[in-house]
Amino acid sequence: MKKFRPSRYALHFLRISMIGISVLATYLFLRYLSPYQILMYVLIGLFWSMTFLFGVILLPIYFSRTTYNVSQEFVMKNSGMIFTSKQFMRGSSIQYITTSILPLSSATSFNFIIINALGGKMILSFLSKSDALEITATLNRGIEKRR
């Protein structure tokens, strides 16, 4: 069994994106909402506090707590920000795998794996490209073996 973690590149990319959105929102609010000063400051504050909350507290917790243990026999996912959760999936119940590798994923690590199994699915998110390909290959080998 091999242990995988979400890539740190994804965390950095998410932080940069959130800062970018907040800067853009601040500019727009300053330009168009200047006559309503209270509303403007409330909205700007809201955006920056959300950026701080997610970028500094919640997302780092999520990225540090999330782990994926993958073998041909079973998949285990530990995740959660405030409440932690553990999910197990037997390899024998896996029906097929869908992999989503986005453009520029080597820089952003926006790669996802959807494991479709009997009675449900499990999503492994923010994996580095090489990890995503390795997990897909491992699970597909498991399905192939069952034939």
Next chain:
Amino acid sequence: MKNKKQIHNRVLEKQKKRLLTERQRVKDQARHIKGFFRKRQHPIKILGYTSRSFWLVLIPLTRSLISMRFDLATWLKGWWLDIVVIILIFGYAFLRWYFITFSIQTDHIKTRTGYFGLLETKIYYSQICSISASQGALYRPFRAFKLYIDTNSGSTSSSDINLAFKQSDVNRLFAYAKSEKNDKLKFTYKPKKASLLVFSLLFSSTLSGVILFATLIIQASRIVGRELEERFFYTFNEFMKTLAIKLPRYIIMVALVIILGWLYSFLVNLARHWSFTVSRVDDKFIIQSGIITKRAHILSADKINYVDIQQSFLMKIFNICSVQIHCSGYGKAKREIAALIPISTFSEVSSSLKMLMPDVPIPNIQLKPRLRNIMRFLWPPIILCLSIPVIAFVLTHFLPDWNEMIRFVAIIAEIPAIWLLIVKIASAYTTGIGFNDNFATLSYCKFYKFHNVVVEKDKISKLSYLQTPFQYLKKNCNLKFYTQGESINCHTVKNFPLEKANTYLYDNNITKI
């Protein structure tokens, strides 16, 4: 002289080489074009990706071009915005088609779907429950098929893979999926045309027919304009005038809607199941049917969750039944019935099932509810029967002007309620469960339909006991059997003596841990 000859030979060789490279280039180009189309869907799918508004804009645009006697310059000047919209819609549809690709391998199919083909899915044939190909009237001239692939996972309302295939791709995929060997025995069952007529007759629903008919009128009026709708209502009014019977107008209207809806549903059902054949080859079922839209399904026998032998009360009287199967993907399409044997006599069904599914022995019913508790089956329909006249009486008291209509509706509603009471009396005698080594039979009645479900014991994922306060006092229980598959299916078998049920289920390794 020698030099001249050498020069001549060199020129000839050069010409030959040039010709060969030219040929190679043409060949490469042809291969490239072929490769481009080989991994993509049938181009007709581009039309499928366009929105409905595409047609709404296209029809008046074409009409205007014809009315302008193909004066392109004026047409372009006057309609440029609509033309740009059409180009944009078509361009978007083309891009969707371009990015969706697939490859068929000997043991799996790989697809790239979603926007920009970002979702890569690989499905091994061993995991596939059903592959369905359908060819409608629009697709037939282009030799295109709609292809649906389903596993025991993913969405319960749509297929895991849904693509438009060329004939050659369908043939290739079916050949790999069937992995048919010549020495394997093949058993084919083909029902008589008369049976299919009866099947369509019995399984036609007025409600679905009315919905279908209304959808047809709405869609047609959207495309053709309000002309069709107005003409329909005009004809209807004229028809009403010609009727010399002194019946209230709304009664004739309701009757007509019911008859037309039912007739439409019947015709749709008949067209769907005409020339139905089912073959068993090795561990696969091959089912073909349809006259306007032709359908072919390949089902894996080991992926069939359960077999459901269905009967209505009338079918029970005439000793006929319909065999339906629960297999992911089969029966998922709109108004599709997952039939294995559409309709036949009970004895013929038993013998055909033995040939089609020799590995599924049907256990006999061994545990039945106590007949002295028959009222437990009858209370709901009795309450229904009594409540209709009571509601009608109350309504006539408050709405005296609507007296005639309320009475009419009450009489109409009372008929199915009484019918339900008769059905439930019969169900008290037919309900039961039975087990053998590997299989279980669950016989129960749901609304108006009698079900005889044959399921593999291993595929029962959950069992729950349920007791109402009255059942608690009489020490009875309802048993709920849940079966696994793409979705959870529940089969409720009612009114067993609790203790007997407990022992019986324990003895048959259902509740034994």
